[in-house]
Amino acid sequence: MARRQPLSAASRETFWRSLQTLNVTRIVIALVLLLYLNFDARRGHTMGSAYAETCMFYAVAALLFAAVTRYYRHRFLWQLCSQILVDIAVISLLYLAAGGARSGLGLLYLFPLAGAAILAPLVLALFSASLATLFLLAESTWQIFISDNDPALFQAGIMGAAFFAVVVVVSRLAARLIRQEELAARRGADLRIQQAVYRIVVDDVGDGILVVGRDGFVFSGNPAARRMLGLDADSLDTGDGFRLADIPALEPVAQGFEAWLDAEPAEAYVTVKRWQGQAGQVRGRLDQPVHLKLRFARVDTPDGAAERSVIFMQDVSAIENQAQQLKLASMGRLTASIAHEVRNPLSAIGHATSLLAEDLHGPAEKRLLRIVGDNVARVNRMVEDILKLSRKVQPGGEPVHLKAFLAELKAEFTETHGLADNMIYIGDAGERTVRFDGLHLREVLVNLLGNAIRYASGKPASIRLFPVLDATGRVELHVQDDGPGITPEVRAHLFEPFYTTSSKGTGLGLYLARELCLNNGAMLDYEYRVDGPGGFDAPGRFVITFTI
Incomplete structure (x- = not known):
C-alpha cells in the first residue's frame, strides 16, 4: 500500500470517496439479498435461518x-482489509447456506x-482472490465426500x-488511472501556484490591465486599472462586466x-475626465482627469473560440509633469536674467x-535683413513666453459669459488675421458662464486658433468652437x-515645453495654454473624438x- 499511496491530498481524498462508494454498494447488495430472501419466502421456499x-x-x-469511513478518516488500509475480509x-x-455452486452466489x-483491486496494492488484491x-x-x-452428485470442481x-484475471486487469487499469490523477493533481497544484503568482504580479503592478472582448466588453481588470478609471471594486469583481462605451467618460x-x-498603431494617448455616479450597474468616481497611455495586445485563444484582448494603461500625468519640471527647473534659473541679458541685445539687434x-536696398541685402x-522676432517671442510662465497671476474678476466672449473673440481674430467671416463657426453657448480669467482665456484660445489656421482648409466653418456639457x-x-489629426507620436510630447514641429514655433504655446488653464482650475487636453457638434471626420x- 505504501507504493500505491498517492502523495497529493486530492488523490487521497479520491481514495476515501471510492471507499465510501464501496460501502454504499455493499449496503445496496445487502438490501437486495434481504429482498431476495423475502421474495423466496412468499413463494414458499425457505433458505434457512x-x-x-x-x-x-x-x-x-x-x-x-x-x-466509520465517513467519520474516521484514518488507517485506510486497515479499514479496507477488514471490510474485504468481512465481505x-x-x-x-x-454461498454455503444457499446450496453451493447451484445458487450462483459465487459471482458476488x-x-x-x-474493490480490493482498485483500492489495495496488487499483492493484497491477489491474496483476497486466492x-x-x-x-x-x-x-x-x-x-466429493458427502454428495453422490458430480461436484462442480471444474x-x-x-x-x-476468473477471479485472478479480474483482479489483475482491474488493478492495472486502476493503477493507470491513479497515475493520471496524480499527474493531473500535480499540474493542478502548479497551475494554482502560477495563478497565485499572476494575481500578486497583476495586483501589485503599477500599470492598469483590462481584459476586453472585441466589442469592448470588460471581463476583468486589476486594482491599478480600477484606480485609473475611477471604478468601484465590485464593478469588475462581480464577474458581470460592462462595455467601455457604456460610461461616457471612458x-x-x-x-x-x-x-x-x-489596424491602427498599438499605442494611443487619451484623457479620462472626472466622472461620478452610476451608469447602469457600473459605479465609480474619478475626482481628477488622468492622462493615459494605452497599449493593446491580442490574447492567443485556442481555435479563436473567445477573442480577447488586453489593454495596458499607464498614467503618464506624473511622467509628463516630471519631464516638464525638469525642463522648467533649468529654465527657471534663466528667467531672472533673461530680461537684461537677452532682451536688451535683441532690442539692439x-x-x-x-x-x-x-x-x-538691394534684393540680397533685404533678404538677409x-x-x-x-529670427529676432522669434527669439523675442520665446522670451515673452518664458516670462509669462513666471508671472502666474491668480485668476480673478467676473465670470466669463461664453456667448458674448466668443463672439467678440471671433470678430477680433478674424479681422486681425484677415479671415473670411464664415471660416470660424461658434456653436450655441446659451447662457453658460465659466470661472476663468478673461485675459487668460483669450490668450489660450488665440493660441489654439493660431494653430488651427495653420492646418485648416480655409473653407466655411473649417474651424469650430462649440461649448458642450460633459457627463x-x-x-x-x-x-x-478640418485638418489632419495629430499623430500619436506627436501627441506624446504635445504639451511639453520647447517641443514643436514647426520651424517657426517656440514650443511654448500649448504648454503655456495648459499652464494658464491649470492656473484657472481648468484642464486643456487633446482628445481623439469624432462625435459631437464638430461634425468633422478629423x-x-x-x-x-x-471648473464648476
Whole structure:
C-alpha cells in the first residue's frame, strides 16, 4: 500500500470517496439479498435461518463500515482489509447456506475483489482472490465426500481463474488511472501556484490591465486599472462586466481600442475626465482627469473560440509633469536674467536691423535683413513666453459669459488675421458662464486658433468652437479644425515645453495654454473624438474643461 499511496491530498481524498462508494454498494447488495430472501419466502421456499441471519448481519456491518469511513478518516488500509475480509466471509457463508455452486452466489465475490483491486496494492488484491478461490475449491472438494452428485470442481477452478484475471486487469487499469490523477493533481497544484503568482504580479503592478472582448466588453481588470478609471471594486469583481462605451467618460478608451482593431498603431494617448455616479450597474468616481497611455495586445485563444484582448494603461500625468519640471527647473534659473541679458541685445539687434534697412536696398541685402528680423522676432517671442510662465497671476474678476466672449473673440481674430467671416463657426453657448480669467482665456484660445489656421482648409466653418456639457455637468469648450489629426507620436510630447514641429514655433504655446488653464482650475487636453457638434471626420480636437 505504501507504493500505491498517492502523495497529493486530492488523490487521497479520491481514495476515501471510492471507499465510501464501496460501502454504499455493499449496503445496496445487502438490501437486495434481504429482498431476495423475502421474495423466496412468499413463494414458499425457505433458505434457512443461517441465510437470513447472515443477510441481517451483512446489512448491519455495511452500515457500520459506512459510518466509520465517513467519520474516521484514518488507517485506510486497515479499514479496507477488514471490510474485504468481512465481505469474503459473509459471501462464503451465504454461498454455503444457499446450496453451493447451484445458487450462483459465487459471482458476488467479484464485488469485494474488484474493490480490493482498485483500492489495495496488487499483492493484497491477489491474496483476497486466492482466499475466495481456495474456499470454492475446498467446498467443491468436500462435496466429493458427502454428495453422490458430480461436484462442480471444474466450475470452481474456472471461477477462481476468473477471479485472478479480474483482479489483475482491474488493478492495472486502476493503477493507470491513479497515475493520471496524480499527474493531473500535480499540474493542478502548479497551475494554482502560477495563478497565485499572476494575481500578486497583476495586483501589485503599477500599470492598469483590462481584459476586453472585441466589442469592448470588460471581463476583468486589476486594482491599478480600477484606480485609473475611477471604478468601484465590485464593478469588475462581480464577474458581470460592462462595455467601455457604456460610461461616457471612458469613450476615449473605447475609441482608442476600436482604432487599434482597425489596424491602427498599438499605442494611443487619451484623457479620462472626472466622472461620478452610476451608469447602469457600473459605479465609480474619478475626482481628477488622468492622462493615459494605452497599449493593446491580442490574447492567443485556442481555435479563436473567445477573442480577447488586453489593454495596458499607464498614467503618464506624473511622467509628463516630471519631464516638464525638469525642463522648467533649468529654465527657471534663466528667467531672472533673461530680461537684461537677452532682451536688451535683441532690442539692439532689431534697432540696428531697422537702420540698415533704410540704407540697403538691394534684393540680397533685404533678404538677409528679413532673416535677421524674423529670427529676432522669434527669439523675442520665446522670451515673452518664458516670462509669462513666471508671472502666474491668480485668476480673478467676473465670470466669463461664453456667448458674448466668443463672439467678440471671433470678430477680433478674424479681422486681425484677415479671415473670411464664415471660416470660424461658434456653436450655441446659451447662457453658460465659466470661472476663468478673461485675459487668460483669450490668450489660450488665440493660441489654439493660431494653430488651427495653420492646418485648416480655409473653407466655411473649417474651424469650430462649440461649448458642450460633459457627463458630470461641467462646461467644455471644443476647438477643432478640418485638418489632419495629430499623430500619436506627436501627441506624446504635445504639451511639453520647447517641443514643436514647426520651424517657426517656440514650443511654448500649448504648454503655456495648459499652464494658464491649470492656473484657472481648468484642464486643456487633446482628445481623439469624432462625435459631437464638430461634425468633422478629423480624429481629434482640443478640449478645455472648466471648473464648476
